[in-house]
């Protein structure tokens with residue numbers, strides 16, 4: 240085979256610029272194998288997977304095909320002179336943002352750098368629909384490009400810069416929606432829930448089986464609500480030569496050249512140096528100050544980067560003893576004393592102390608809905624206790640089997656029960672609760688939590704969720720099921736067995752509405768008894784104000 244033929248065989252279609260057309264030396268190309276673009280496999284319900292649906296949606300509404308927004312990955316990868324890269328990775332002005340993704344980024348169509356008839360899909364962090372902006376494209380993927388926002392030329396009516404309180408705004412993903420009114424944040428999250436079902440439950444949508452998405456339930460606290468944060472740092476290879484401590488904080492997002500006054504705040508590395516987190520509770524911010532001070536002295540002791548856990552802990556104070564004697568372990572101040580904040584709980588007539596726990600194995604306490612919960616600081620527990628009483632009440636009410644008489648027995652199954660939050664908060668008036676959870680540590684806390692709250696009708700099993708069905712003996716027509724799986728959702732094995740068990744009601748809580756939509760599409764359409772269920776209600780809960788995240792609660796009942 241001739242040299243020429245070899246190049247043509249592995250080069251992309253002639254419609255796109257070939258390396259040779261871009262002035263690359265054919266001899267050099269011959270010696271080195273051309274790099275091939277290999278797409279990473281992503282879960283369809285992960286942010287990158289969802290982006291593919293969002294791109295298709297954008298293309299459909301603009302009468303474009305995927306081919307018409309394709310980028311020449313091979314040419315970029317094999318571009319030794321940077322000539323192609325520089326054409327791709329350029330500044331573009333007068334870009335109108337058309338949509339918002341579920342990750343909270345703007346989506347726009349821009350001209351293609353090589354082909355007049357083609358466009359490119361651009362992802363623009365901190366861009367809002369109807370903004371007109373200037374961007375710098377810095378990374379190319381087969382069907383979209385990533386960009387930095389350089390300037391906002393004309394503002395979207397939604398853009399409310401006067402609401403920005405955080406000096407790191409525009410640099411960190413933590414407070415991505417701060418420039419929106421809270422009402423707009425809640426409306427956007429409602430659209431996220433609706434779109435998730437459009438993308439992942441098309442048969443349910445086509446058959447009008449998805450209820451109208453309810454308004455998103457607000458969080459009572461919109462700042463200072465997070466009870467856990469995990470700042471981290473990276474260490475360079477040559478730690479011994481390090482004079483100044485590395486940045487300690489959270490990953491940088493979207494280099495904000497458009498916010499001129501905050502260009503240097505937090506630095507410009509991959510990790511932003513964060514002195515204060517506006518979303519975290521006051522005691523966590525005190526803990527952050529303590530841990531930053533410690534890191535200032537001790538950074539050379541670390542060989543590798545690490546994550547620091549900051550978890551809020553609550554202690555009911557015994558008024559007859561000095562407060563400091565009752566605090567236990569916690570983040571300490573410059574004098575070596577455990578930092579704390581005292582709070583008067585006038586409702587329950589008790590004094591509380593809040594401390595900040597940094598040891599993942601330490602036991603921490605939370606008070607929710609009149610119940611006490613303990614768990615290891617490093618294990619899963621919900622992260623915004625201001626909204627939890629609203630959520631647990633909503634779940635409890637939706638588990639009720641209609642037309643029940645008070646004397647009728649009712650049963651509850653809590654799949655993925657963690658340390659027993661929903662089991663315990665829904666246990667009153669129920670004959671028996673069975674929780675199942677894969678973490679033995681969480682199950683032992685669920686048992687202790689039931690006991691310390693004086694609850695005797697809860698039983699917890701260690702194992703995969705489907706283990707439940709090996710031993711379940713409650714009558715299905717009198718049993719309601721709570722599902723609260725991790726982000727990846729449930730698996731088909733579990734959903735099939737759930738359908739075979741055929742409970743009276745199902746309340747599905749999810750921190751990833753996309754996997755929830757996929758699971759309900761499967762459960763309602765493809766399992767034995769799925770068709771006997773009505774999809775009663777669907778709505779988001781705002782566990783994480785100022786961010787794009789939404790928790791979704793779906794309720795199904797047997798008809």
Ligand SMILES: C[S@@+](CC[C@H](N)C(=O)[O-])C[C@H]1O[C@@H](n2cnc3c(N)ncnc32)[C@H](O)[C@@H]1O
Pocket residue numbers: 619620621654655656657658659660661675676677678681702703704705723724725726750
């Ligand atoms: C989102 S958390 C919910 C915990 C609890 N409902 C709460 O609100 O505190 C999901 C839980 O599912 C557990 N888990 C993950 N995979 C599981 C599986 N296959 N079977 C049972 N539990 C699982 C995790 O350990 C975690 O505690």
